[in-house]
Amino acid sequence: MKKVILTALITVATLFAGSVSEKAPDFSAKTVKGQTYSLAKSAKGVKVINFWATWCVPCMSEMNELAKLHSEFSTKGVEFISISIDDPKSSAKVPGFANARKWPMTILLDPEKSVYAKLKATTTPTTVVIDQNNQIVYRHTGYAKGDEVALKKVIEETLGKGN
Numbered sequence: 186m187k188k189v190i191l192t193a194l195i196t197v198a199t200l201f202a203g204s205v206s207e208k209a210p211d212f213s214a215k216t217v218k219g220q221t222y223s224l225a226k227s228a229k230g231v232k233v234i235n236f237w238a239t240w241c242v243p244c245m246s247e248m249n250e251l252a253k254l255h256s257e258f259s260t261k262g263v264e265f266i267s268i269s270i271d272d273p274k275s276s277a278k279v280p281g282f283a284n285a286r287k288w289p290m291t292i293l294l295d296p297e298k299s300v301y302a303k304l305k306a307t308t309t310p311t312t313v314v315i316d317q318n319n320q321i322v323y324r325h326t327g328y329a330k331g332d333e334v335a336l337k338k339v340i341e342e343t344l345g346k347g348n
Contacts, residue, residue, distance in 0.1 A: 206322060209315045210303045214268065214293040217280035222266070222293055224315075230262040231343050232315040233336070235290075236301055238271050239282050241309045243328040248288055248310075250333035255289050258340055265290040270301050270309060312336060316343050 209232075213223040224232070235251055237244035248267060255265045267290040269279045276296040283292045295301055304313050307326060314323035314336075323339045325332065 206320055209313075209319050209321050212300045212303050214295050214300050217283060217292045217294065222291060227264065228262075229317060230264055231258075231317060231340060232264050232266060232313075233258075233340065234266045234268060234304065234313045234315065236268050236270055236295075236304075236306045236309055236311045238269060238309050239275060239279060240271070244310045246330070247312075247328040247332070248286070248290075251290060252286075252288050254333060254337060254340065257337075258344075259289070261344060263340060263344065266293060267291070268293045268295045268300055270295050270298050272296055314339050314343060316346065 209224065211223070211225040213221055216222050233251070233254070235247065237248055251265055251267065255263075259265065267283075267288065269276060269283075269292065271279055271294075273296040276294050279292065279294060293300070301311075304311075304321075305324070306313075310326070310328050312323070312325045313321055316322045322343055323336075325336070
């Protein structure tokens with residue numbers, strides 16, 4: 186009985202830590218500049234993918250923190266991809282919205298939520314980290330101040346595995 190309880194606790198702890206290990210599905214989407222971004226055709230390296238929307242208040246705070254992480258890790262081979270799930274009507278305002286905030290990440294549009302579904306996102310914001318071997322190693326939903334500290338640790342650990 187103790188072994189069953191211990192196994193259950195370890196499983197729950199792993200789920201809450203955001204640890205995952207599954208192959209990332211390929212996807213493509215338009216950038217805010219009208220170009221096509223393809224995961225399969227992107228440079229190898231760690232990817233931090235974040236789903237957000239202009240109407241999502243926690244997303245704005247998280248995007249500002251992701252911009253800081255981008256400054257720290259983009260020169261180390263980490264690509265930051267922020268994917269707006271604004272619907273077809275409101276997605277037209279995403280380019281101006283992102284430019285006004287000077288977010289340095291690659292901004293993609295997913296108005297039909299197809300990429301969102303492929304990466305098994307269920308709410309905004311959702312952050313997914315993909316390692317150098319195209320494995321999803323982390324998934325986190327929601328945002329609270331301090332989540333960026335855990336994300337930074339995941340990025341550092343993932344970069345360390347690639348050396």
